[in-house]
Amino acid sequence: MELNVRLYALYRERAGGSIVSVTLPDGATVADLTDEIRRQIPNLAPPEVKVVVAVNTDYADSDMILQQSDDVCLIPPVSGG
Amino acid sequence: MIDLTEKTLDPEKITAKVRRDSNGAVVTFLGTTRDNFEGKTVLTLEYEAFDEMAVKKLEEVRQELMAEFGLEHIAISHRIGTVGIGEISLVIAVGSPHRKEGFNACQKAVDRIKEVVPIWKKEVYQDGSRWVACEDHEFSPADQHSTKSHPTRER
Numbered sequence: 001m002e003l004n005v006r007l008y009a010l011y012r013e014r015a016g017g018s019i020v021s022v023t024l025p026d027g028a029t030v031a032d033l034t035d036e037i038r039r040q041i042p043n044l045a046p047p048e049v050k051v052v053v054a055v056n057t058d059y060a061d062s063d064m065i066l067q068q069s070d071d072v073c074l075i076p077p078v079s080g081g
Numbered sequence: 082m083i084d085l086t087e088k089t090l091d092p093e094k095i096t097a098k099v100r101r102d103s104n105g106a107v108v109t110f111l112g113t114t115r116d117n118f119e120g121k122t123v124l125t126l127e128y129e130a131f132d133e134m135a136v137k138k139l140e141e142v143r144q145e146l147m148a149e150f151g152l153e154h155i156a157i158s159h160r161i162g163t164v165g166i167g168e169i170s171l172v173i174a175v176g177s178p179h180r181k182e183g184f185n186a187c188q189k190a191v192d193r194i195k196e197v198v199p200i201w202k203k204e205v206y207q208d209g210s211r212w213v214a215c216e217d218h219e220f221s222p223a224d225q226h227s228t229k230s231h232p233t234r235e236r
Contacts, residue, residue, distance in 0.1 A: 009129050009201035010212040054199065057134040073131060079213035080128070080135070080159060080200030081112050081171050081191055 001026060003066065005037065006073035011051075015041045024066065030055065031062040033072065045076075052076075082155065083139045085132060087162035090169045099154035099176030106180035108187040112171030114164050123204045128161040128170060131199040135159070138198045142190060150186040152177050157190065159200060170202075 002023050012018045022036045034051045038044055045051055052075040053060045059075070066072065082098060096109045114126045143155050154176030164170050173190045177183030202213045 006131075008131055008199070009203070010215040013212075054131070054134055057131075057137050059197075075131070075199050076201060076212065077214040078195070078197070078199055079202040079215070080130075080198045081195040 001068040003072050008073065008076060010076045011044060011074045014043055028066055029062065030060045030064045030066065033066060083136055083143060084158040085130060085136050086160060090158050090160050090172050092172050095156050095158050095172045096174040098156040099174045101154060101176055104154060104176040104178055106177045106183040108175045108183035110173040110187050110191055111169050113169055114166050116166045118204055121206050123166060123206060125166065125205045126164045127203040128164060129201045130161045134199045142193045146186045146190055150182040152182055152186055
């Protein structure tokens with residue numbers, strides 16, 4: 001499946017664009033997604049930093065299985081308020 | 082009761098939403114933009130949001146607080162876009178029968194918003210800018226074997 005993952009804030013700036021396309025096998029998890037994105041964008045975040053993912057407007061666990069129809073984005077450390 | 086907007090926030094209007102004859106207390110918090118960070122002058126702030134999820138999370142925080150403190154009237158408005166120094170970026174208004182729950186809920190609301198809502202604040206200086214809570218952890222190849230933990234959110 002091909003997912004168009006939206007990037008916000010610092011991740012968007014580091015990636016040089018607001019969308020990154022990833023191709024993953026069926027049954028791939030959120031962890032697989034972040035691994036693949038890190039391969040494409042090595043400077044996204046330091047290796048020991050956990051990249052937070054939102055799927056369909058909810059924070060997703062790394063073992064969550066992705067579907068083609070999912071809305072996926074990366075959430076850098078938040079700083080609202 | 083939840084608002085995410087680029088328009089100037091009006092604390093009076095937001096506070097009015099939680100006024101009821103059954104409430105003996107109204108506690109209002111204003112988050113305002115500060116002009117300095119570690120000795121640097123901040124010229125302006127830019128707030129970015131994942132709008133749909135931010136509204137959803139603000140509502141979840143509101144529901145969570147109403148349940149925890151037994152309250153019925155909480156309003157939260159967060160401003161996004163460019164916010165000038167000294168302006169209001171966040172208003173939380175809590176109406177409560179008694180003041181103790183009002184104060185506690187309002188304080189917790191600020192903390193929870195800062196933890197879970199997908200909104201990002203960028204400080205703009207004379208000579209650059211930074212995304213708050215992010216760039217204190219600059220990436221470098223030397224970090225590959227670092228034992229640094231994920232940056233904690235600054236208050």
